Amino acid sequence: MRFLAVIGALAIVAGLACAVFFFGGFYSVAGTSEDPAAVTWALTKVRIASIERHANDKPPASFGDAAKVQDGAKAYASFGCANCHGAPGVKWLKYSEGLHPDPPDLKEVAGKLSPPQLFWVIKNGINMTGMPSFGLAGATDDEIWAIAAFVKKIPETSEADYKTWTAAVQPKQ
Ligand code: HEC
Structure with missing residues (x-):
């Protein structure tokens, strides 16, 4: 149970981090940036x-x-x-x-x-x-x-x- 709760919490943190990265303008849409x-x-x-x-x-x-x-x-x-x-x-x-x-x-x-x-x-x-x-x-x-x-x-x-x-x-x- 505890293990599942930790996984759930990590998933929420990861989701929030992604939201900040993309909606906070940190991701660059520049046509000059090389894709990985x-x-x-x-x-x-x-x-x-x-x-x-x-x-x-x-x-x-x-x-x-x-x-x-x-x-x-x-x-x-x-x-x-x-x-x-x-x-x-x-x-x-x-x-x-x-x-x-x-x-x-x-x-x-x-x-x-x-x-x-x-x-x-x-x-x-x-x-x-x-x-x-x-x-x-x-x-x-x-x-x-x-x-x-x-x-x-x-x-x-x-x-x-x-x-x-x-x-x-x-x-x-
Ligand atoms: C404004 C620029 C532009 C114009 C105008 C344009 N293309 Fe393209 N075309 C591209 C780009 C950029 C790609 C590459 C897309 C990719 O890599 O996914 C492409 C890809 C293609 C491909 C696919 C290649 C593949 O390997 O799948 C074909 C076929 C093609 N174009 C034909 C044409 C034809 C025929 C016309 C005119 C009717 C045309 N294009 C007009 C920019 C253009």
């Missing part, structure tokens, strides 16, 4: 597991057609993905280096995520990171599948092709 390795590890595992479980939509039959890839490049440029992630021949904007976690180079992501996973991430975004939900930003499912098809092809897209495909594109307002 265990937090980065956990966030990465949670992200991968969550995307795997949620990404269930089937790609349309036209997924990967040359015309869709080009539509995707246009939508990618107009929705401003290149600002954070860069594109063939396009460097990301300087501010994206201040994002934490940082936006990955999609050349490296293209082979790791399946078409449904890319669709899900682009449509829903990644909570509490700089990755926006483009569903909320007004992209249609068609546009998002096209963007996913383009992302798959980023490693093989030449700088010249990307430039030609996106020459007339205006940023979405």
Whole structure:
């Protein structure tokens, strides 16, 4: 009995200490503070597991057609993905280096995520990171599948092709 009372008291003290730490402003929300390795590890595992479980939509039959890839490049440029992630021949904007976690180079992501996973991430975004939900930003499912098809092809897209495909594109307002 006594033992249980001690455990209960310790739990209350620990709860109060946490409340003071977080609500008293001692925890730093600065984007400059490095996460402990265990937090980065956990966030990465949670992200991968969550995307795997949620990404269930089937790609349309036209997924990967040359015309869709080009539509995707246009939508990618107009929705401003290149600002954070860069594109063939396009460097990301300087501010994206201040994002934490940082936006990955999609050349490296293209082979790791399946078409449904890319669709899900682009449509829903990644909570509490700089990755926006483009569903909320007004992209249609068609546009998002096209963007996913383009992302798959980023490693093989030449700088010249990307430039030609996106020459007339205006940023979405
Ligand atoms: C404002 C900056 C920003 C913009 C604009 C942006 N992203 Fe991201 N994106 C991020 C960040 C930051 C992450 C990393 C999130 C993380 O580590 O959990 C990310 C992650 C991703 C991932 C997931 C990578 C993975 O390994 O799971 C994909 C795919 C992606 N973005 C594609 C896009 C596409 C396509 C667009 C445009 C439609 C876009 N992003 C626009 C910041 C951005």
